[in-house]
Amino acid sequence: MTRSANSTKLVKVIMCCGRKLAVSSNVYRAMSMTMSRYKRKRQLHIRNIMNLQNKSVALLHLIKRSSRHRTIWTRIRSGKFFEEDAEKNGEKFFKENFRMNRKCFDTLCGMLRGIAKQDTILRKCIPLQKRVGIALYALGSSAEYRTISNLFGVGKSTICEIMQEFCTEVWRVLRPIYMDSFPLQKNQIEECLKGFGQIGFPQCYGAIDGCHIEIQPKNDEAIDYHNYKGWYSMVLFASVDYRFRFQYISVGSPGRCNDSKIFESSKLKRELQNPILKDYTKKMCGIDVPVLLIGDSAFRLSELVMKPYSFHVDASDKEKTFNYTLSKARRVVENAFGHLKARFRRIGKGLDNKIDKAALVIQCCCVLHNFLNHNNDTIKKNWIQHMQEYERTRRQIPDEINTITESNCTAIAIREAIANYLALKSNIDTQEPLREHDEQVL
Numbered sequence: 001m002t003r004s005a006n007s008t009k010l011v012k013v014i015m016c017c018g019r020k021l022a023v024s025s026n027v028y029r030a031m032s033m034t035m036s037r038y039k040r041k042r043q044l045h046i047r048n049i050m051n052l053q054n055k056s057v058a059l060l061h062l063i064k065r066s067s068r069h070r071t072i073w074t075r076i077r078s079g080k081f082f083e084e085d086a087e088k089n090g091e092k093f094f095k096e097n098f099r100m101n102r103k104c105f106d107t108l109c110g111m112l113r114g115i116a117k118q119d120t121i122l123r124k125c126i127p128l129q130k131r132v133g134i135a136l137y138a139l140g141s142s143a144e145y146r147t148i149s150n151l152f153g154v155g156k157s158t159i160c161e162i163m164q165e166f167c168t169e170v171w172r173v174l175r176p177i178y179m180d181s182f183p184l185q186k187n188q189i190e191e192c193l194k195g196f197g198q199i200g201f202p203q204c205y206g207a208i209d210g211c212h213i214e215i216q217p218k219n220d221e222a223i224d225y226h227n228y229k230g231w232y233s234m235v236l237f238a239s240v241d242y243r244f245r246f247q248y249i250s251v252g253s254p255g256r257c258n259d260s261k262i263f264e265s266s267k268l269k270r271e272l273q274n275p276i277l278k279d280y281t282k283k284m285c286g287i288d289v290p291v292l293l294i295g296d297s298a299f300r301l302s303e304l305v306m307k308p309y310s311f312h313v314d315a316s317d318k319e320k321t322f323n324y325t326l327s328k329a330r331r332v333v334e335n336a337f338g339h340l341k342a343r344f345r346r347i348g349k350g351l352d353n354k355i356d357k358a359a360l361v362i363q364c365c366c367v368l369h370n371f372l373n374h375n376n377d378t379i380k381k382n383w384i385q386h387m388q389e390y391e392r393t394r395r396q397i398p399d400e401i402n403t404i405t406e407s408n409c410t411a412i413a414i415r416e417a418i419a420n421y422l423a424l425k426s427n428i429d430t431q432e433p434l435r436e437h438d439e440q441v442l
Contacts, residue, residue, distance in 0.1 A: 081151045082133050095380075098133060099140035099343050104377045108132060111173055115165045126154060126162075134159060135166035139365060142349040164357065167364035175363075178370040181206075181239075181247035182271045189280060189291065195242030201294060201329035202421065203282055206239040206247050208268075208295045208305070209330070210259035211337040214350030215358050225355075227255035234355075236362055237262045239293060240333040245373050246366045251359040260299045272304050287417035294330050301411045306418065321426050322419040340369050342383040349390065 086094055095101050100108070109132050117125035126134075134152050138145070138159065149156040181188055189205065196204035212233035217225045225232040233255035239248040248268045263269060277291045294306050301307050308323040309315065315323075341348030344365040351358045406412060 080153065082130050086133065097140065098136045100136070100372055100377050104372060104375050105129075105132070105136075107375065108371070112166070112169050114173065115162075115169050126158070131162050132166065134162050138163055139344045139346050139361070139368075142345045144352075163353075163361070167360045170364045170367055171360065174367045174371055178374055179246055179249075179367055181241070182268075184271065184274050184276055186276065189277070192241050193280065193291065196329055199242060199329045199332075200325045200422075202284070202418065203280075203289050203291055204294055204306075204329060205272075205291050206241055206293050207330045207333040208237070208239045208259070208263060208293050208299070209333040209337070210262060211236045211238070211341075212255055213347055213358070213362060215355055216350075216352060217355050221355065224254040224256060231255075234351075234358055234362070235259075235262060236337075236366070237266065238333065238336070238366070239268055240336040242329075242332055243373065244332055244336040244339060245370050246336065249363065249366050251362045251366075258298060259295070263295075263299060263305070269304065284417040284421045287413055289414055289417055292414075294326055296330065300408075301406045301415065302408055303411050303414060306411075306415055309415075309419075318419050318423040321422050322415070325422050336369070338384055338387065339379050340365060342387040343369065343372070343379055345387070348387050 086097065091102060094105075098105060109129050112132060113128065115131055116128040117131075119125050130152070134148065134154070137152075138148055141148075143151075145156050145159045149159050152159075154162075192205045193203065196202075212227060213236055215225060215232055215234045217232055222232060225234060227233050234251070235253040235255060235257055237250040237253065237259060238246050241247050248266075248271075250262060250266050250268070253262050272291075272293070280291050281288050283289070290303060292304055292306055297307055297310070299305050299307050306326065308326050309319040347362060347365050351361060353361055
């Protein structure tokens with residue numbers, strides 16, 4: 001009995017020890033897994049801290065090097081044309097290259113502060129004066145952007161960027177100031193009527209015409225811009241006042257379009273139907289003559305547009321006087337186009353810009369033309385002679401063909417009244433010198 005009891009106790013003790021050992025083993029295994037996870041997390045945390053430290057060191061190194069000249073993404077350029085040549089060679093040299101005098105240049109820079117840039121920690125910006133100078137030189141010459149890039153010491157892509165920003169800012173800032181003829185205002189109407197009256201044509205608000213600017217369209221658009229003289233062009237349609245200033249411009253019509261069609265669909269025609277113009281109607285030879293525009297034979301004769309009589313051998317003196325007076329007054333629009341292309345040779349010799357950018361460049365040049373006209377910055381005669389010689393030898397300017405029949409009875413009556421008025425005025429003007437001569441003889 002005693003042995004059996006001892007054996008039972010021994011078995012129980014052994015089983016209890018086994019259970020305790022099993023529990024200890026599970027605890028040890030759990031503790032080992034916990035320690036392993038902790039070590040992995042700690043190592044990951046240490047690696048993240050090391051990565052952040054490395055990045056911080058790299059960033060500090062970059063900031064320290066940013067003050068030095070970077071040769072990785074900038075090319076060393078030595079062009080000092082604007083900083084040295086333009087400053088040292090006098091007013092004549094400056095105007096020849098930038099197409100305006102220094103006073104107008106400084107005024108323009110003051111108005112275009114919107115295109116100024118700021119220095120950064122990476123590099124210094126191009127000064128405002130130099131940016132304006134680059135744009136004016138590009139517009140005033142027919143040089144390639146690559147040539148201008150080397151001359152001014154900037155990249156070719158920078159030239160394109162400056163041109164885009166300059167033209168956009170000029171159109172935004174200067175157009176409301178220097179091309180503000182519409183909507184119509186009484187003081188402007190009276191000024192233009194008086195100005196054209198002094199030239200010799202009554203009741204005239206402006207002269208209209210179209211000018212073809214050579215462009216380089218895409219192949220799939222080329223047929224639309226092909227004019228009948230055999231080259232590709234975009235039409236600048238404009239109304240010009242007695243001082244050669246652009247009152248209204250419409251840019252972008254393809255070269256195949258005629259001037260009359262552009263006018264008929266333009267905003268200019270709608271503006272001239274403003275009731276304010278009725279207050280300036282004048283009676284001539286029993287006919288009420290409204291304020292009107294003058295154009296060449298390509299336009300449709302109407303109450304808004306006067307055109308010359310058709311040419312024929314048996315034309316009367318009245319018709320000849322009317323045609324001569326209208327042609328003399330209409331010369332202002334031809335002179336405005338001539339001055340525009342002579343001053344800004346990129347317009348005169350053809351645009352190499354993308355066709356969607358060409359209209360903006362033309363608009364910018366027209367506004368600058370008015371700005372310089374307002375500030376009495378005269379154009380040089382040799383510029384005009386050079387452009388006339390170029391157009392005479394290089395290409396023929398498309399002439400408008402008169403295929404429009406005159407059927408507006410009211411417009412015909414208005415033209416007859418103006419012709420009679422001019423004929424009567426011409427007779428009076430020719431008789432006065434004879435009368436003075438007779439008085440001197442007596």
